[in-house]
Amino acid sequence: MSNTNNQTFMKEQPITRLVLSMSLPMVLSMMVNALYNIVDSYFVAKISENAMTAISLVFPLQNLVNAVAIGFGVGSCAAISFFLGAQKKREADAATTLGYIFSFMHGLILGAVCIAIVGTFLKMFTSDKEIVDLGFRYAFIVFLFSPAFSMGMHAEKVLQAAGRMTETMLCMLAGAIFNIIMDPILIFGIGPFPQMGIEGAALATGLGQFIAFVLYVSAGYIKPLPVDIRLKEYLRPSVIKNDLTSRESVAFRIYSVGIPASLNLALPSILISSLNAILAAWSQSYVMVLGVYYKLQTFLYLPANGIIQGIRPIVGYNHGAGEEKRVRDVSLLTLGLAAAIMAVGMLLCLAIPDRLIAMFTDNASTIEAGAHALRIICFGFVVSALSVTVSGVLEGIGNGKTSLILSLCRYLIIIIPAAFVLSRIFGPEGVWHAFWITELITAIIALRLKPF
DSSP states (O other), rough: OOOOOTTTTTHHHHHHHHHHHHHHHHHHHHHHHHHHHHHHHHHHHHHOHHHHHHHHHHHHHHHHHHHHHHHHHHHHHHHHHHHHHHHHHHHHHHHHHHHHHHHHHHHHHHHHHHHHHHHHHTTTTTTOHHHHHHHHHOOOOOOOOTHHHHHHHHHHHHHHHHTTTHHHHHHHHHHHHHHHHHHHHHHTOOOOOOOHHHHHHHHHHHHHHHHHHHHHHHHHHHTBSOOOOOOOHHHHOOSSGGGSSSHHHHHHHHHHHHHHHHHHHHHHHHHHHHHHHHHTTTTTHHHHHHHHHHTHHHHHHHHHHHHHHHHHHHHHHHHHHTTTHHHHHHHHHHHHHHHHHHHHHHHHHHHHHHHHTTTOOOOHHHHHHHHHHHHHHHHGGHHHHHHHHHHHHHHTTTOHHHHHHHIIIIITTTTHHHHHHHHHHEEEEEEHHHHHHHHHHHHHHHHHTOOO
16 A cells, blocks of 8 residues: 655645645535535425424534544544654554554444434433434434544545645545535435435435545555555554554554544534523524534635645644744744635625525524624634634644643633623623634634744
């Protein structure tokens, strides 16, 4: 699976060209993923508003599984990139191989646990039996695909660590486009396919993830990677020859970034569940508004995350090679690009918030409440680019703990108490104000870290 091509282009190419060549394929694929999220929710909303509420309530558990899979992949990518930059191929092989083993275990365990608890979890937020039933039927199918999704995320990061962004983009696009096409076919029963309703949305999602996984792995075999998978060697109980290449030391490096990165991504699950509990005290329509907002904001944060994914291998490689000035220059360029994306999102939310919300519901009062929420929340978009960029750079250089601190501020320490207190003063509107207040405070903390 390996080849003799080196990765020195990551420290030799002009920075702007390098960042754009690595990031633009990821931004495009993230935009398609964002489109999938919107399309999926659009078709589910056509089933009923209860169906949309159900998947909004399932989202925190779904995000938890995604967070562990993606976060662990980030840890693998950081480790592989670092070892390739330091010219330590054996350690890079170890990180690749152990990543596949651990990601399968993560997906299997989390999928089983989520299926077991989803019914009880849904009843914590609603007493509507139809919503609980719809949520369980959707979640059961989605979580069956958790092992494939988890391994697919690791396979994606292996390609990214090797600088193979175009192939990563094509594989991701194939899975997302399949999902977009199959959503209405399986939900409404078009052609020879039966009408499956909300189960159809779940099946389309799972099959799209599985197809992407198969394509990621195939891409690594069609055009060999600079790393090898050594399953037989790493499944043996014996430790490899020296401490640097031992399973334990390589696994520690992966998890030292992977655990904080997973927690970073899992924190929105805690946040959304907490905010759902606060908002449900007024109306289920506010719960739906929050769910719709998180679907819409993927159009902003997924493209920004695409840039972050593109620069992580660059940052990791150059950090491993001792090119710290290059790390700084890449980071500053990334910050500018992320801020530009967020500015566009802010303008859209100020200009046409009602049209954005109307994609998901025909209820006039829900549209009005959602538009008002978007106008308030969007004031935190641009400033959030700083903490998002800093977190990505810190993960790229292997400093997952500090990245976790920023995410704790954004998703737990500041926003939940602020939302609770402000909701007691201003009602549901206080929850929306908590978003931009949190982003501003977290950006100030990020600046204090002086990451660049």
